[in-house]
Structure formats: structure tokens, C-alpha cells
Amino acid sequence: MTSPLEQKKIKIAGPSVVTANRTWDGIVVYRTAARSWSAELSEAAIVRNSDEAKALLAESVADDVGAIGPYIAPVQVGADGKIEPGNLREQIRRTGVTIGQPAQV
Amino acid sequence: MYAYDEIDRTLVNERVSEFRDQVKRRLSGELTEDEFKILRLQNGVYLQLHAYMFRVAIPYGTLASNQLRALAHVARKYDRGYGHFTTRQNIQFNWIKLAELPDALADLAEVGIHAMQTSGNNMRNVTSDQWAGVAPGEIEDPRIWSELIRQHTTLHPEFSFLPRKFKIAITASDHDRAAIKIHDIGLKLIKNEKGETGFEVLVGGGLGRTPFIGKTIKHFVHGRDILSYIEAILRVYNQYGRRDNIYKARIKILVHELGIEKFSREVEEEWQHIRNSSLQIDDEVIEDIRSRFTYPFYEKLPHNPDELRQAAADPDFEAWRKNSVAPHKNPGYSIVTISLKPIGAPPGDATAEQMDALADLADKYSFGEIRVGHEQNLALPHVAKRDLPALWKALDKLGLATPNVNLITDIIACPGLDYCSLANARSIPIAQELTRRFANHELANLIGRLHINISGCINACGHHHVGHIGILGVEKNGEEVYQITIGGRADESAALGNLIGPGVKFDEVADVVEDIVEAYLALRERPEELFMDTVKRLGVEPFKERVYATR
Ligand code: HEM
Ligand code: SF4
Numbered sequence: 001m002t003s004p005l006e007q008k009k010i011k012i013a014g015p016s017v018v019t020a021n022r023t024w025d026g027i028v029v030y031r032t033a034a035r036s037w038s039a040e041l042s043e044a045a046i047v048r049n050s051d052e053a054k055a056l057l058a059e060s061v062a063d064d065v066g067a068i069g070p071y072i073a074p075v076q077v078g079a080d081g082k083i084e085p086g087n088l089r090e091q092i093r094r095t096g097v098t099i100g101q102p103a104q105v
Numbered sequence: 106m107y108a109y110d111e112i113d114r115t116l117v118n119e120r121v122s123e124f125r126d127q128v129k130r131r132l133s134g135e136l137t138e139d140e141f142k143i144l145r146l147q148n149g150v151y152l153q154l155h156a157y158m159f160r161v162a163i164p165y166g167t168l169a170s171n172q173l174r175a176l177a178h179v180a181r182k183y184d185r186g187y188g189h190f191t192t193r194q195n196i197q198f199n200w201i202k203l204a205e206l207p208d209a210l211a212d213l214a215e216v217g218i219h220a221m222q223t224s225g226n227n228m229r230n231v232t233s234d235q236w237a238g239v240a241p242g243e244i245e246d247p248r249i250w251s252e253l254i255r256q257h258t259t260l261h262p263e264f265s266f267l268p269r270k271f272k273i274a275i276t277a278s279d280h281d282r283a284a285i286k287i288h289d290i291g292l293k294l295i296k297n298e299k300g301e302t303g304f305e306v307l308v309g310g311g312l313g314r315t316p317f318i319g320k321t322i323k324h325f326v327h328g329r330d331i332l333s334y335i336e337a338i339l340r341v342y343n344q345y346g347r348r349d350n351i352y353k354a355r356i357k358i359l360v361h362e363l364g365i366e367k368f369s370r371e372v373e374e375e376w377q378h379i380r381n382s383s384l385q386i387d388d389e390v391i392e393d394i395r396s397r398f399t400y401p402f403y404e405k406l407p408h409n410p411d412e413l414r415q416a417a418a419d420p421d422f423e424a425w426r427k428n429s430v431a432p433h434k435n436p437g438y439s440i441v442t443i444s445l446k447p448i449g450a451p452p453g454d455a456t457a458e459q460m461d462a463l464a465d466l467a468d469k470y471s472f473g474e475i476r477v478g479h480e481q482n483l484a485l486p487h488v489a490k491r492d493l494p495a496l497w498k499a500l501d502k503l504g505l506a507t508p509n510v511n512l513i514t515d516i517i518a519c520p521g522l523d524y525c526s527l528a529n530a531r532s533i534p535i536a537q538e539l540t541r542r543f544a545n546h547e548l549a550n551l552i553g554r555l556h557i558n559i560s561g562c563i564n565a566c567g568h569h570h571v572g573h574i575g576i577l578g579v580e581k582n583g584e585e586v587y588q589i590t591i592g593g594r595a596d597e598s599a600a601l602g603n604l605i606g607p608g609v610k611f612d613e614v615a616d617v618v619e620d621i622v623e624a625y626l627a628l629r630e631r632p633e634e635l636f637m638d639t640v641k642r643l644g645v646e647p648f649k650e651r652v653y654a655t656r
Contacts, residue, residue, distance in 0.1 A: 024132055025202040026156035065134040069152060087583055089522060093154045097523040099451055099533045 012053050014086070015077045017044040018060045019093070020067035028093045029067050031060045037067050041083050041094055046075065116259075117219045124148050125207035132204060147227075149220025150206060153524045159184075159201040160223040161213065165233035165251040165275075166194040166477040170464035173475050175216045177460035183209045188460070190445060190453045192479045192517060192568055193272070194232045195223055199524055227265045228258040232274045234282045235478035238400065239486045241434045244294040245302060247277040249395050250331065253386070256394075257332050267343065269354035272311075273335075279597065284479055286310045286319045286599035287571060289356045290338060295325065303327040308338060308368070309360030310599075312565035317357040318599050322369045328391070330376075333384035337376035341368065401472035401487050406437025408490060416494035424546055425497055425508040439490055441471075443483040443500065444507040444515065448544045451533045452518045453481030462503050470496050479595075480556075481517055482510065512549040513557060513622070514540040517568050521561025521578060522585070528561035530578025530585035531611070535559055538615045543622075552622060555636045558593075571595035573637045574618060575602040585611045591621065591648055592640040605649045609656075617652050624651035 018031040022039075029037040030044035038044065047053040053072050060070035074086030085091040092098060124144070131141045145151075149160040161176070168176075176196055180188045183205050184198040191197055201209065213219065222230045231251045238246040254273060276283040277294035285291025291307035304326050310319025326334045342356045345363070360368050416422045431440045443463065445453050455463075463483065467475045470492045471485035478484060488496055500506040509515050516539060519525065521532030536559055543549050558572025562579070569575035575590040586608035593602030609617050622636075628647055629639045640648070 021152055021156070023138070024204045026152065026200075028155060064137050065132075068138045088585065089154070089528075092522060096155065097533075098531065099523055099537060 010050050010054050010057065010072065012047070012050055012072060013074065015046050015048055015075050016053055016072045016086075017041070017046060017075050017083070018053075018056050018070050019044075019073045019090070020060060020070035022067050023065060031056055031070065035059060035063075037063075041075070041085065044075070044083060046077060046083070047072075113256075114217065117214045117217065117221075120148070120219065120221065121207065121210045121214050124210060128203060128207050145203075146224045147221070148206075148210065149223035150201075150203070151224060152526060153199065153520070154522075154526050155524065156200045157203055157206070158524070159198045159206060159209065159220065160191070160195050161198070161218060161220050162223050162230040163194045163196060163218075163477045164230060164255055165237060165248040166235045167237075167248060168475040168477060169216070170467045170473040170475065172216045172218055173460050173464040173467070175213055175218060177457040177464070178212060179209050180460065181457040182212075186458075187454050187456045189451070189520065190455065190477055190481050190483070192481060192519075192566065194230060194235075194477050194479065196477075197520075199520075221259055222255070224270075227267060227270065228261075229270055229272045231255050231258075232272070232283055232288075232479065234276045234278060235476040235484050236282060236431070236440055236486065237277065237476075238398070239433050239435075239438075239440055240278050241432050242279070243277040243434070244296060245277055246398060247275040247283075247292075247294055249391065249398060250292070250294065250304075250328070251275050252394050252397075253332070253391065254335065267339070269356075271339070271342075271356070281595075281597040281599075282478065284568075284571070284595040284599070286597075287312055287316075287568070287595060288319065290335060291319045292331070297325050297327075301327060304331055306334060306338075309357040309365070311355050311357040312568060312570050313355070314563045314565075315355075315358060315361075316565065316570040316601050317361060318601065319357075320360065320365045322365065322372065329386045329388075330380055332386060333380045333382065334372075334376055336379060336384055337372045340375050341371045345371075401474075403435045403438060403487070404489070406489055406491065408436040410437075410491035412491040412494050416497075421508075422494060422497055424550070425501075425506050426493065428508050428510040428512060429506075430493060433487065435487075437490055439488050439493060441485045441488045441493070441496065442478070442510045443485065443505050444510050445482050445505075446509055446515050446540065447504050447507045448514060448540045449537050450540075452516050452536050455483070459503050459505060462499075463505065466496060466499055480515065482515070508546055509549060511554050511556070513543045513552050513555045514549055516540065516557045516559065517572070518559040519561050519567035521559070521567075525561060527564060528578070529563075529580040530561050530587065532559040532561040532567055532576075532578060535576060535578075535587070535611070535614050539618060542615050542619060551632075552626070553632070553635055555622075556594075557618070568595060569593075570601045571599060572602060573640075574621060576614060576618075579608060581608065587611070587614050589614075589617060589621075589652075591645060592637060594637055603645045605645055606653050613656075620652045621648050624648050 033045040076084045130136045151158045185200045189197045233251045273290045274283040274285045274288040275292040287310045293305040306323045307319035308322045476484040516536045518532040518536040522528035556573045558568040559576040560567035560569040569577045571593040577588045588608045590602030
């Protein structure tokens with residue numbers, strides 16, 4: 001879970017997505033194949049090699065009004081095509097804090 | 106309480122309209138994130154994992170009840186109904202929307218609250234003892250000097266573009282509750298032989314990747330010279346400080362590399378040039394600030410009133426009183442610490458309802474004043490002793506009377522991987538599990554004073570280096586691993602903890618802490634020997650043996 005913000009060289013080991021935070025409200029979003037952002041991981045564009053990843057990231061960075069801090073994050077894609085976050089950090093970004101929020105306790 | 110003057114009010118309001126305009130330009134695309142980032146950081150706005158985070162300053166930890174209500178309002182209206190009190194007398198909101206931030210700032214500005222000096226490479230919120238002005242035996246209220254420095258450094262060019270962030274803490278008591286030895290500059294108010302007020306000045310303390318305990322650079326600097334002396338330190342830092350490497354940019358690295366003798370010679374030389382300049386503080390200036398701090402009109406009240414004697418029959422009240430109530434400079438009154446560490450909950454969080462209710466209680470029992478301490482608890486600084494039983498009942502209803510102040514469940518923890526984009530591992534769930542393990546008050550009381558501090562990465566926001574037991578989350582092969590240290594402390598005898606051995610997994614942390622505590626209970630010479638004293642006497646070895654013998 002080394003901070004992906006420190007990600008310099010783009011080298012990916014498996015299926016990946018580009019994720020960021022939406023500019024106006026900060027929520028977690030994923031870059032879609034339709035050159036837009038979605039709050040649903042299931043709608044994320046999947047890249048499978050460094051060139052694809054580089055291209056998707058470049059396009060995401062260019063859309064600076066839409067979302068900020070884009071980076072490449074690993075995912076797992078099931079046999080049924082279902083996309084799951086590839087590490088704990090991304091799991092937490094997707095499903096929220098792993099603790100009760102005090103207002104809900 | 107402190108009353109801001111017109112200059113401050115105008116400044117705060119101007120900042121809000123400036124930021125409103127910047128946000129508008131950002132959302133329209135006129136400003137890129139690169140251009141905007143420095144502007145938002147000047148207003149306390151970070152990006153975390155799930156959202157923006159908004160950090161608001163509580164200068165020297167003093168809040169008026171209407172200010173606490175304003176914080177509750179922001180939590181409710183713009184966030185998810187709660188806020189997180191941090192180790193540097195700030196409060197953070199975790200779910201704020203950029204588009205709504207200018208409104209939140211404007212609402213806070215109405216009660217004189219702002220986010221200046223909460224982020225960026227500048228002078229940060231000057232912190233102080235949360236018992237300032239009410240602790241018995243203080244030289245004088247350290248907030249007067251905190252405020253002087255706050256005014257001098259806010260938006261001052263010399264302090265706004267430093268190699269790295271810069272933190273100052275001030276205490277005026279022998280017992281250091283402001284952790285001055287882990288700050289870039291630590292100031293201790295003292296009197297010299299002539300009875301003049303001044304400071305012992307410490308420099309180069311800090312945590313993070315390379316922790317250092319601050320060293321005394323000068324034993325006495327007269328109060329009137331404190332701004333020029335700080336400025337001299339800052340100039341030497343500005344001149345030599347490493348801007349090329351973020352990990353080496355803090356003043357602690359410079360002090361370490363130059364050595365304290367050379368560093369202090371450089372400062373001394375610089376100081377001689379400027380000490381008789383306009384930086385010398387006129388008595389009127391200090392008098393003016395002093396006059397803006399108002400103190401309640403204390404009644405002459407009994408120090409052991411009937412109400413208190415009757416309540417002493419209730420063991421629950423007594424358990425709370427023993428840990429939460431401290432002596433006040435006026436014997437009819439007490440300082441009451443409000444634990445924000447209920448069993449099983451995230452340390453330092455308070456809901457909007459709790460903040461509102463506490464503001465009401467402050468009005469009723471504490472002359473409308475609330476304090477915020479670096480241990481992530483709150484305090485009511487002026488409670489009449491006869492009111493303690495009634496206050497306790499009211500706090501208990503709000504979930505704010507956990508009798509664990511300074512005990513093992515009074516844990517300091519940073520947000521960690523649940524919120525923070527720099528995190529390697531989670532902190533809060535570790536704290537939650539530990540509070541459940543030691544929930545039994547008898548057990549916690551038997552163990553006595555023991556501080557556990559947890560950070561989710563090497564930045565050390567959770568002060569793990571100086572925890573009696575320190576827990577640092579790291580990442581190893583995609584898994585959360587925790588390194589455990591013992592023997593650290595953050596008070597006047599500040600020390601860094603020592604590692605007990607290899608890191609352990611998320612699920613094992615609470616077991617390991619239990620082992621350490623069991624070892625301590627078996628090893629201590631008598632019940633009064635505190636954990637840190639046993640560690641000091643025996644070192645790490647016996648604890649290490651205990652923890653790793655079966656692992
Ligand atoms: C998004 C959230 C946060 C970010 C990005 C952040 C960033 C950092 C960084 C980079 C450092 C290391 C500084 C250095 O060594 O130069 C640090 C230290 C520190 N932070 Fe934070 N932090 C965050 C939240 C917090 C919170 C929640 C607290 C209080 C609970 C806090 C209080 C501190 C303290 C006390 C230190 C160590 C003291 C020192 O400056 O040496 N920070 N933080
Ligand atoms: S210690 Fe690390 S994980 Fe914790 S708040 Fe600070 S930067 Fe985030």
C-alpha cells in the first residue's frame with residue numbers, strides 16, 4: 001500500500017484501472033472507457049499493459065476539471081468479468097472506512 | 106478567553122472571500138489542480154482517500170462555546186455529523202465537498218475561526234498547554250505568548266515559505282502537557298534570578314521519519330526578545346535548510362547535521378544583528394494581548410463541598426473523578442478532562458450532538474470555555490467543585506464520561522488507512538480493538554498510567570515514537586504489519602521508544618500489547634511503579650522475551 005501518489009514509472013503487473021477523486025466533492029471515481037468518470041468500479045476501463053495504462057492515465061490527467069490526483073490502481077477481474085479492488089487501500093476507497101463512524105455508533 | 110481585534114476579523118473575512126473566488130475559478134477550470142493546490146493548502150484543505158479533508162485551527166486549544174457550536178454546525182451541515190480532534194489542537198472534517206468549503210469557512214469566520222496555519226510549508230498553529238491559565242503553579246498564561254507569536258507569524262513572508270512546515274509549542278508548567286520537546290521550537294516560560302519572565306528555548310525536536318528530541322539552545326531569552334530570537338532561528342534555518350530533499354527539510358535535520366553548538370552560534374550571531382530592532386517587543390504590546398485574555402470571575406468556594414463528599418459514595422463517580430478531574434489554581438474549582446476515547450470508538454472523534462451538548466455544559470459549568478489537548482481529549486477549564494457530580498451525570502448521558510483519562514485505553518491514534526492517503530496501514534481499528542481488550546476499568550486502573558500511541562505510517566502523526574507503547578503501521582508484501590516500540594514519552598522527560606522486535610500482523614497487535622502489559626504487571630516492583638519506569642529499569646529485553654518466546 002505504498003502511496004500510489006509516489007508512483008513514477010508506469011509498470012503494471014496485471015489488470016488495472018485509473019482512479020481519482022472528483023473535483024467538486026472529492027468522492028472516489030474511476031475513469032471509464034467513455035472518457036468520463038464514474039463512481040462505480042464496475043464501469044471502470046480496464047487496462048492490461050503499460051501502454052494502455054499510460055494512455056488512460058494521460059487522458060485522465062488532462063481532465064483536471066473532472067477529477068484530481070489520478071493514478072493507476074490494480075484490480076482483479078473475475079471469470080464473470082466482475083471487477084474487485086486489487087489491494088486493501090483500494091478496497092477501503094471503494095467501500096469506505098472499516099470502522100463505525102461515530103454518528104452511526 | 107481571547108477577543109480578536111478588528112485586524113484579525115477583517116483578515117479572516119478577506120481570506121474567505123478570496124478562497125470563494127479561488128474555488129469558483131477552480132471549479133470552472135480556470136485554475137488547474139496544480140495551481141490550486143497551494144491555495145487550498147493555505148486554507149487547510151487536503152485530499153484524503155474518500156474526500157477532501159478540512160483542517161481548522163484551534164489556536165492554543167482554547168474554544169468558546171459559540172465556536173464549538175459553529176464546529177458542530179459545520180459537522181452537521183457540510184460533513185457527516187462528526188469531527189476529529191487532532192494531536193495539534195486542530196479539528197478535521199473528513200467528508201467535506203470543495204464546492205461547499207467557502208460556505209463552511211464563512212460560517213466559521215462569523216465566530217472568529219479559520220484554517221490559517223493548518224497546512225503548507227509555513228508556521229503552523231502555535232500550540233500550548235490545554236490547562237494554560239488555570240493550572241496551579243504556572244509562571245504565567247502561556248497563551249499570551251502563543252498569541253503574540255501567532256499574530257507575528259500569520260501571513261508573514263519570512264514564515265510563509267519555509268523549507269518545510271514549522272511547529273512551535275509553549276508551556277509554562279514544570280509538567281509539560283504541550284509536548285514541547287517534539288516540536289521544531291519548544292518554549293518553556295520561566296523566570297530568571299532577577300524575577301524577569303522569559304523562555305528556555307528548545308530546538309530541533311520532531312517525529313516523522315527521523316525523530317529527534319529537542320535540545321536546549323538557550324537557557325534564558327527575555328520575553329521582550331522572543332520574537333527576534335525565533336526570527337534568528339528561522340533565518341538560520343531559511344539559509345541552510347534543505348529545500349532539495351523533503352525528507353531532510355525539517356529543522357531537526359539541520360540541527361542534527363550542524364550540531365547544536367554550531368547551530369546555536371549561528372543563531373546567536375544572527376540574533377545580535379536583530380535583537381534591538383523593531384522585533385523587540387514593547388511592554389504595551391504584551392499588555393494589550395494580556396488584556397484581551399479575559400478570565401472568569403471566580404467565586405470563593407469550598408474546596409471540598411457537600412455535593413462532592415456525598416457523590417464520593419458512588420464508585421462510578423469516584424472512578425471518573427480520580428482520572429478526569431485535576432486541581433485548578435483556584436481551590437474551589439477544578440479542571441475536567443473530557444475523554445474522547447469511549448471504548449470501541451475512534452480516538453478523538455466527537456459528534457455534532459456531543460459538541461453542541463458540551464457547548465451547553467461549558468456555558469452552564471465552565472464560563473463558556475472549552476479546551477483541546479494534544480492527547481485528543483477536550484477539557485472544561487473552570488468547573489466549580491460543587492458542580493462536579495451534576496456535570497459527571499450530564500457527560501455520562503452523552504457518552505463523554507469514560508473514566509480512562511491517562512489510562513491504557515486513552516489512546517492517541519492518527520486516521521491511518523481508513524482515511525489518509527499517505528497511510529500504509531490502519532490505526533483506528535487497532536485502537537478500537539485495544540480499548541475493547543482493556544475495557545475493564547479495574548484492570549485499566551491496576552495497570553495505571555500507560556499511553557499507547559498509533560500511527561498509520563512513518564509520518565508519525567499519531568506520535569508513536571513517544572508512546573509508552575508505540576505502534577507503527579507499515580506495509581510488507583501488500584499486508585499491514587505493525588512495529589512495536591516501548592519506553593517512549595512526550596512529557597518533560599521526553600524519550601523515543603525502542604523497538605521490541607520484528608513487526609506483527611494486524612490480528613496479532615492486541616495480543617502482543619496484552620503480553621507486554623502482562624509482563625509489566627509481573628515485573629513491576631510495586632504497584633506504584635509505572636510502566637515507563639519498569640521499562641526504564643529493565644530495558645526492552647524482558648518484554649521482548651515475553652512477546653517473542655511463543656511467536
Ligand atoms: C491527510 C491527512 C494528513 C496528512 C497528509 C499529514 C501529513 C503529515 C506529514 C507528511 C508529516 C511528516 C512531517 C515531516 O516529518 O516533515 C506529518 C507529521 C505530523 N502530523 Fe500529519 N498528516 C495528516 C493528518 C494528521 C492528523 C490527523 C494529525 C493528528 C492526529 C496530524 C498531526 C501530525 C503530527 C503531530 C506530526 C508529527 C510531528 C512532527 O511534525 O514532527 N497529522 N503529517
Ligand atoms: S501518520 Fe501517516 S497515516 Fe497517519 S495521518 Fe499521518 S500521514 Fe496519515
